[in-house]
Amino acid sequence: MDDKRKTALMAILWEILQEHPQGIREFDLYQILADREIPPFAKRKLGDPKQLFEVHFLLFHLLHLLRRQQVEQGVADLEIHCLKIVITPLATATSSEVLPQPASKVDAYYLDDSHLENVTREMVEEMLDSFWKRFDRYDKRDEALAELGLPGHATQETIKRRYRKLAMENHPDRGGDAERFRRVAEAADVLLNM
Known part of the structure; x- marks a missing residue:
């Protein structure tokens, strides 16, 4: 134009x-x-x-x-x-x-x-796909924070420390709960990849 x-x-x-x-x-x-x-x-x-x-x-x-x-x-x-x-x-x-x-x-x-x-159309579709993935993660944010026992203002460093602590406590090789370990890992993934 x-x-x-x-x-x-x-x-x-x-x-x-x-x-x-x-x-x-x-x-x-x-x-x-x-x-x-x-x-x-x-x-x-x-x-x-x-x-x-x-x-x-x-x-x-x-x-x-x-x-x-x-x-x-x-x-x-x-x-x-x-x-x-x-x-x-x-x-x-x-x-x-x-x-x-x-x-x-x-x-x-x-x-x-x-x-x-x-x-290109492919680029637009990729942008939209990326947006919806980030939106989905954001939608799960509160649940993930609750799983890790963290407040909404938790920093990335706080999330990482809390994840490491809970992962060590719940790791199946250390006699922990495998299901809880999985939930903790999923919650950390959501929060650290927003």
Whole structure:
């Protein structure tokens, strides 16, 4: 997509965001663009993982460009998250100069449109598979913490120490309970590979 088209889409996004001062969810923003039949958001099949990724990436690419533009012009900042996209005031120094914000890895990712150009269906499916595996582990987190007798704020080092202690106590070769040993090992695997 050429710079002229991006600029036009950024202007549309800015207008929509101004109409939603309390913020707007990514899906709702997409829906407004689709309802207004704004290409390339119109007539997309979000049930197709590759098209879903393309819509998401393009929307976030434009939002990050818009954020950079607005900050550089000293107008405003944007909070960009899939559950809330909102215009926010600029952080200012006591001298009223805008404080420069270092680009995060997320900013860098979405500002580089080669991520959209080079993505394949297989890559998207791999990303989704990885997400669901991490989500499944997160879903089992509380149960795993309880199995190890740890609080929710336990660090990786604390988890490792507790696992080693319980593994030694319950190892079948040391006369321990094989079933408890298995549960402890599974809990540690969940917590240490999130």
